[in-house]
Amino acid sequence: MVKLQKSIEKRDALLRATLSLVNSGGIQSTSMAKIAAIAGVSPATIYLYFKNKQDLVNQLYLTVKSEFTHKAFEGYNANGPMKQSFEQIWFNMAHFKLNHRAESSFLSQCDNTPMIDEMTRNEGLKLIQPLFDLMLRGQNEGIIKSISPYLFYAYTIYPMSFLLNMQKRALFELTDQCLKESWALAWNSIRI
Amino acid sequence: MVKLQKSIEKRDALLRATLSLVNSGGIQSTSMAKIAAIAGVSPATIYLYFKNKQDLVNQLYLTVKSEFTHKAFEGYNANGPMKQSFEQIWFNMAHFKLNHRAESSFLSQCDNTPMIDEMTRNEGLKLIQPLFDLMLRGQNEGIIKSISPYLFYAYTIYPMSFLLNMQKRALFELTDQCLKESWALAWNSIRI
Amino acid sequence: MVKLQKSIEKRDALLRATLSLVNSGGIQSTSMAKIAAIAGVSPATIYLYFKNKQDLVNQLYLTVKSEFTHKAFEGYNANGPMKQSFEQIWFNMAHFKLNHRAESSFLSQCDNTPMIDEMTRNEGLKLIQPLFDLMLRGQNEGIIKSISPYLFYAYTIYPMSFLLNMQKRALFELTDQCLKESWALAWNSIRI
Amino acid sequence: MVKLQKSIEKRDALLRATLSLVNSGGIQSTSMAKIAAIAGVSPATIYLYFKNKQDLVNQLYLTVKSEFTHKAFEGYNANGPMKQSFEQIWFNMAHFKLNHRAESSFLSQCDNTPMIDEMTRNEGLKLIQPLFDLMLRGQNEGIIKSISPYLFYAYTIYPMSFLLNMQKRALFELTDQCLKESWALAWNSIRI
DNA sequence: TATGAATGAGTATTCATTCAT
DNA sequence: AATGAATGAATACTCATTCAT
Incomplete structure (x- = not known):
C-alpha cells in the first residue's frame, strides 16, 4: 500500500x-x-x-489529454441546449489552454512528432468523443452543418492552437475580447 | 560557369x-x-x-514557404472582388498542400520547432503579406469582420493543416466535396 | 564504498x-x-x-604540479639556512624532473598551450609560494639579489626545462656532474 | 623571372x-x-x-630562426672582447624578442610541439653556432666557466623565454631596468 | 524497488589534403 | 601556376538504455 x-x-x-x-x-x-x-x-x-522514452512521452500525452478533456467537459450536461453546451465546452477548452500553458504547448508539440504512436493518438481522440456526440446532436437538430467531425474540429477547436502559438511567440495577445471574437468565428463557421 | x-x-x-x-x-x-x-x-x-544544420533547415523553410506563397498568389489580381480573390488564394493554398504533401508536412513541423529562428519566421511571414492586404480591403469594404490578422489566419488557413495531418494519418480523406465544405466553413467564419 | x-x-x-x-x-x-x-x-x-577535455587536462595539470611541489618541498624546514634550504629544494625539483620524465614533459607542454586556463595556472603558481617566501627571506638577509620572483625563477628553476628537453632529444646527458654545475650556475646567478 | x-x-x-x-x-x-x-x-x-602543413611550419621555423640569429649577430665582431661581444649579442636577442613578439611567441611554441622535426631543429641550432664559438673563446680565455654549451644556453638565453611568456600573460613587465638585471643574472651565472 | 556507473551508437562539425579544370 | 569544390577521416561530445549491486 x-x-x-x-x-x-x-x-x-x-x-x-x-x-x-x-x-x-x-x-x-x-x-x-x-x-x-x-x-x-x-x-x-x-x-x-x-518502458522507454517513447513510452514516457506517450503516457504523458494521455495524462495531459485526459486532464484537458476532463476540464473541457466540467459542468457539461449532455441534455442541455446544444449551442449553449458547446459554448461552455469551447470556453472550458480555451481557458484550460490559457491557464495551462505548459500542458497545451506540450500537446501542440505532440501534434507533429513521430514520438506519439498511432494507438496512443487514437486513445486521445476517444476522450473527446462526447464533443463529437454533441456535434451529432447539433447536426440532427439542424443547428449546425452536416460535416465530418474532422472539419468540425479543424474550424472550431484547432484554431486556438495557432493563437496560443502566436501568443507564446509574443506576436499577439489573446485578450478576453479576442476570445469572444474567436468563439463567434468558430460558431459562425459551423452554424447553419 | x-x-x-x-x-x-x-x-x-x-x-x-x-x-x-x-x-x-x-x-x-x-x-x-x-x-x-x-x-x-x-x-x-x-x-x-x-553554415550548419540550423542554416540548412532555415533556408529550406524559406525555400518551401516561398514556393508555397508563389503558388498561392498565382493568378491573383489585387484589384478583383475581395471574396473571389480570397477564394482563389484559399484554393491555391489548399491545392498546394494537397499536391505537395512533403512540403506542407515540413512547414507544419516548422511551426513547433525551435530550429527555425525568429528572423527567418518573420521573413516567411512577409511572404503572405498580400493576403493580409486583401483581408484589410475586405474589412474596409465591410465584407468581413474587423478582426486581428492572426484570428483571420487561424480560422481560414490554419485549419487546413489539421485536415492534412488527419489525412496523412489516414483517418480522413480530403475529397473535393470536403474541400468545398471547408471553404464554406472558412468563409462563413469571417464574413459579416 | x-x-x-x-x-x-x-x-x-x-x-x-x-x-x-x-x-x-x-x-x-x-x-x-x-x-x-x-x-x-x-x-x-x-x-x-x-566535464570535458579542457577540464581533464587542467585537473591533470594540477595533479602533476601538486606532485611536483610536494616532492620539491619534501624535508624542507622553513627555518633552516636560506642557501641550504634552497639548494635542497632545487635538487628535489631536479630529481623529480629527472625521475618523472613524462610528468615534467607534460608540465613543459602546459607552459605554452591555451588549454590550461588562467585560474588553473594561478592555482598551480600558489603551490610554489613557499619557494618565493624563501626567496624573500634570502633577499631580506642580504644573501641574494633583490629581483622580481619572475627573474629569480627564470634563472634558477626554468633552465632545467631546457636541459631536460635537450636530454629528451638525446642531444645531451644530464649527469650528476652536470647537475652540480647547473646548481652552481643557478646560485651564482642570483647570489650577491 | x-x-x-x-x-x-x-x-x-x-x-x-x-x-x-x-x-x-x-x-x-x-x-x-x-x-x-x-x-x-x-x-x-x-x-x-x-609539401604539407608540417613542411610549412618547419620552413617558417627556419625562416624565423634565421631572422632571429641574423639580428642577434648584427654588428658582431668575432675578434672583439668576449664579454662585450656576448653582451651585445645578448641584448640583440632580447631586443628582437621584445620587438618581434609574434616571432618569438612562435619560436616558443615550436619548443614543445612535435610538429617541428628533428632535422629542422638541428638546422636551427646550427644558426647560433657563432654564439657557441664565442662561448668557447670565453672559456679558453678563462673568463667563463667550462660548461656544456647546453648549460650555457640554458642559463643565459633560455630564461628570456620565460620572462616573455610571463609578460605575454600580463603577469610581469620586462622594463629596461629588468633587462639590465636580467643580463647581470645571465653573466654572473656563467662568469668565473 | 532503486541506483550509480557504464557504454555503444550516435551527433554535428572540422580540416588537411586532393583533384578536375 | 592556380583554384574551387570535394571529401575521408577525424574531432569532442551526448544520450537512451542497461547492468551489477
Whole structure:
C-alpha cells in the first residue's frame, strides 16, 4: 500500500518533470538524465515506471489529454441546449489552454512528432468523443452543418492552437475580447 | 560557369534530401549524415553550401514557404472582388498542400520547432503579406469582420493543416466535396 | 564504498592515460578516444569524471604540479639556512624532473598551450609560494639579489626545462656532474 | 623571372599569414584554410609551395630562426672582447624578442610541439653556432666557466623565454631596468 | 524497488589534403 | 601556376538504455 503510493508519486514526479522540460526546451532537448534529475531519481529508475522514452512521452500525452478533456467537459450536461453546451465546452477548452500553458504547448508539440504512436493518438481522440456526440446532436437538430467531425474540429477547436502559438511567440495577445471574437468565428463557421 | 550550375544542383539535392527526411522521420531524426547520403555527397560537403544544420533547415523553410506563397498568389489580381480573390488564394493554398504533401508536412513541423529562428519566421511571414492586404480591403469594404490578422489566419488557413495531418494519418480523406465544405466553413467564419 | 574506490581508480587511469599520450604525441594529438582506449573505458565514461577535455587536462595539470611541489618541498624546514634550504629544494625539483620524465614533459607542454586556463595556472603558481617566501627571506638577509620572483625563477628553476628537453632529444646527458654545475650556475646567478 | 618573383611573394605571404595566425591562436587552431584566406590564395595553392602543413611550419621555423640569429649577430665582431661581444649579442636577442613578439611567441611554441622535426631543429641550432664559438673563446680565455654549451644556453638565453611568456600573460613587465638585471643574472651565472 | 556507473551508437562539425579544370 | 569544390577521416561530445549491486 505504502509502496504503491510512493510509486505513484514518483511516476507523477517523472511525468511532471518531463512536462516542464518539454515546455521549456522542446522534446528533443529533453533528456532522460534531465528528467531524472528534476524528478529527484536515478535515470535507471525511470525504466521501472516506463518502458522507454517513447513510452514516457506517450503516457504523458494521455495524462495531459485526459486532464484537458476532463476540464473541457466540467459542468457539461449532455441534455442541455446544444449551442449553449458547446459554448461552455469551447470556453472550458480555451481557458484550460490559457491557464495551462505548459500542458497545451506540450500537446501542440505532440501534434507533429513521430514520438506519439498511432494507438496512443487514437486513445486521445476517444476522450473527446462526447464533443463529437454533441456535434451529432447539433447536426440532427439542424443547428449546425452536416460535416465530418474532422472539419468540425479543424474550424472550431484547432484554431486556438495557432493563437496560443502566436501568443507564446509574443506576436499577439489573446485578450478576453479576442476570445469572444474567436468563439463567434468558430460558431459562425459551423452554424447553419 | 559550369561549376556554378553544378553547385546549384547540389544545393538543391541537399534541400530535397532534407525535405524528404524531415517528412518521413521528423527534424530531430534527420541527421547530416543521412542528408549527405541521400544527396550523394560527403557530410563535409554540406558545409560548403550551408553554415550548419540550423542554416540548412532555415533556408529550406524559406525555400518551401516561398514556393508555397508563389503558388498561392498565382493568378491573383489585387484589384478583383475581395471574396473571389480570397477564394482563389484559399484554393491555391489548399491545392498546394494537397499536391505537395512533403512540403506542407515540413512547414507544419516548422511551426513547433525551435530550429527555425525568429528572423527567418518573420521573413516567411512577409511572404503572405498580400493576403493580409486583401483581408484589410475586405474589412474596409465591410465584407468581413474587423478582426486581428492572426484570428483571420487561424480560422481560414490554419485549419487546413489539421485536415492534412488527419489525412496523412489516414483517418480522413480530403475529397473535393470536403474541400468545398471547408471553404464554406472558412468563409462563413469571417464574413459579416 | 566499493564503487567509490573503483571510481578513483578509473579517474587515475584516465589521468595516467592522458599523461602518457600527451608525453608521446603532444596535447593536440591526444584525443578523447585514445585516452579512453588506453584507460580501458568507453569515451563516454570520461565525461563521468571530467566535464570535458579542457577540464581533464587542467585537473591533470594540477595533479602533476601538486606532485611536483610536494616532492620539491619534501624535508624542507622553513627555518633552516636560506642557501641550504634552497639548494635542497632545487635538487628535489631536479630529481623529480629527472625521475618523472613524462610528468615534467607534460608540465613543459602546459607552459605554452591555451588549454590550461588562467585560474588553473594561478592555482598551480600558489603551490610554489613557499619557494618565493624563501626567496624573500634570502633577499631580506642580504644573501641574494633583490629581483622580481619572475627573474629569480627564470634563472634558477626554468633552465632545467631546457636541459631536460635537450636530454629528451638525446642531444645531451644530464649527469650528476652536470647537475652540480647547473646548481652552481643557478646560485651564482642570483647570489650577491 | 617575373613568375619566380611572384612565387616568392606568395610564399612569403603564406609564411606571414601562418606566423600571425599561430601567434593569435596557437598552432593547432591555425588551419590551412585560414592561412590561405589571409594570404589571399586558394588552400590548394599552399601545396604548390609546401609539401604539407608540417613542411610549412618547419620552413617558417627556419625562416624565423634565421631572422632571429641574423639580428642577434648584427654588428658582431668575432675578434672583439668576449664579454662585450656576448653582451651585445645578448641584448640583440632580447631586443628582437621584445620587438618581434609574434616571432618569438612562435619560436616558443615550436619548443614543445612535435610538429617541428628533428632535422629542422638541428638546422636551427646550427644558426647560433657563432654564439657557441664565442662561448668557447670565453672559456679558453678563462673568463667563463667550462660548461656544456647546453648549460650555457640554458642559463643565459633560455630564461628570456620565460620572462616573455610571463609578460605575454600580463603577469610581469620586462622594463629596461629588468633587462639590465636580467643580463647581470645571465653573466654572473656563467662568469668565473 | 532503486541506483550509480557504464557504454555503444550516435551527433554535428572540422580540416588537411586532393583533384578536375 | 592556380583554384574551387570535394571529401575521408577525424574531432569532442551526448544520450537512451542497461547492468551489477
